[in-house]
Amino acid sequence: MRRTIEDRIALSLIWGGASLTIIFLVWMLWHILANGLSYVDWTFISANYSVTDKENSGIWPMIVSTIYMVILSIAIAAPIGIMTALFLTEYAKPGSKVVKVIRFCTESLAGIPSIIYGLFGMTFFVVTLGLGFSILSGALTLTILILPVIIRTTEEALIAVPLAYREGSYGLGASKIYTIWRVILPSAMPGIITSVILSTGRVIGESAPVFLTAGMVARIPDSVLDSGRTLTVHLYKLTTELYTVHDWNQAYATATVLIVLVLAINLVTKLIGRRLNKATY
């Protein structure tokens, strides 16, 4: 009898934990969407931001800045990260000093609070390199921030490539670089794409390191050397300056757009992953 009572308690605790997680997620989503969705319309998405004309104010510049930021930081971080992962798995001796040092660095990088990246980016990219508060400074800062994610995930994908493929390729006299290009990278592609999309989520989600390096100018940047305000920074700005009910509504509407964006990215990741898996197996 005791046993069944213990079982029941354990079971209810497990169920309780699982349900709490789901309840909080649904609650939060519902809360944001309920408060924000009704303010998301075409004008809100496509109009320029205006402090004075709050009726017709929109978030188009922030969407553009966010897209710039994502493309630029991924374009810089992905090649560096993939090459580092290739070095760690294919070239360096497993367990050697170099591998340990690089691993330690990436793990430490992953644990640093993101605002510290912002501080570093501001002093180094903005001031020392003279890039100013710009999309480029922001993207470079975010590059350092997402590198550990890309390296880690790509490394795992590369390690998972069966040894039999490598043996088959080397057995035909193929060179290392040819083997990597034709067999190893394509097999690891689903994992690499996952890492890129995870990083995209991270770039969209960060606020502190972005406004410390890219500034907060709320118009479409002329170039990568111009300042820009991403959606998340915009949300931060709105919530810290809640003067009117309009600001409040705009904040929720921006949050809604962000959530839809992140959900869409998650969905696309899964679809691509499944598609590639089908292609390979």
Place this chain on the structure above:
Amino acid sequence: MNKFDVKDLNLYYGENHALKGINLPIPERKVTALIGPSGCGKSTLLRTLNRMNDLIENVKITGNVSLDGNDIYQERNVGGLRMKVGMVFQKPNPFPMSIYENVAYGLRAQGIRDKKVIDEAVENALRGAALWDEVSDRLDGHAFGLSGGQQQRLCIARAIAIQPEVILMDEPTSALDPIATHKIEELMEELRKDYTIVIVTHSMNQAKRISDKTAVFWMGELVEHGETAQIFNSPQDERTKGYVNGDFG
């Protein structure tokens, strides 16, 4: 005429002395079978012949292995060696790409781009591996859509597409059913006319059926070697007797 000459070969995996003073001639255009119980070093020896052991950390080799009189461990161009000495593995390991691309892989790796040349080589290799009739209408299909036996013949086609001189086979039928095994053995009857074949096998019957020469291994040592019939009918060494009679192993 000997294709390979293995002389005083020792191989260590770290502390583990895996091959002990091996001396073995491997004749040209004959099938040489390497047999012996698990862990006796037969696969390790096979992998020294195309320097596949180079891929493993902490391997130390002494003595020498020569191919047509040239020590392959002095060779700098390991890729070139492996183009001459092809390999078929225990588990079929086609690449995750189309049937055509699998066979064309070795040619493309050599930098051959001419579509006509590749088309022709792919067809010849698939015919040579007795697979052409089964796949000629779906060359663009994925290699993983083939059965296990077909995949192994695809791997043989992939190996012969680059026209090697030697084919090493590491228990090529151990993952296949009897019918697929029979097909591979039939294929080997054809291949032996053009290639030197070295095959590691667990099956004594297979060694009897297909090989001209047999070498018996025991805990890293080469116990005896010679004509297959002689090894099976009148073995000299007690260990060989026990092994071929199925007393152990």
